[in-house]
Amino acid sequence: VAGLGSYRSRLDIVADILLVASRRAKKTQIMYQANLSHKLLTKYLTEIRKAYLISFERKERCYVLTSRGQEFLERYKDYSRHNKHVEKGLNDVRVKRKALEELYSSR
């Protein structure tokens, strides 16, 4: 039973960026708070803007969340909560299976 690991997926990174931008943020703030290289952040920001999840305010040079970005973030929180719950359940099932296998194989 693989997957659902603990590394940051693309979705996790997008959510991290949006979380920082939800408090209005300049690029450098996002870079540090979302823990991303300048290069990677630039790539993500381009994609995220194309998906209309954030917008850029030229005057103050900062990023803000769109309502679509807000929706993404809310759905992400729900997804993340369920994901953690399922990971725990998956682990319980593995423990139960191991106990059964031991009951079957110990002679």
Next chain:
Amino acid sequence: VAGLGSYRSRLDIVADILLVASRRAKKTQIMYQANLSHKLLTKYLTEIRKAYLISFERKERCYVLTSRGQEFLERYKDYSRHNKHVEKGLNDVRVKRKALEELYSSR
């Protein structure tokens, strides 16, 4: 996210055999009710007896569950219930992730 598929695992087969034997059964009854070839059943029965999950009553030529076999079956039911629950949860998480990915990639 792989695994936890719908094929019969080794544990599922053992549990199917034990379920039939829990009602006292002859080899042919187990074969048909657990849906196994004679060859495969013979292999499993040898293992299951070595693990002290069933015993063979020579006089009536039938298999019966030991208390250890009873314990296996009870634990298996609990495991199976949790497994189904987690599979459902895993599927929900996949649906939620897909919706997020669409929100991110649709432009």
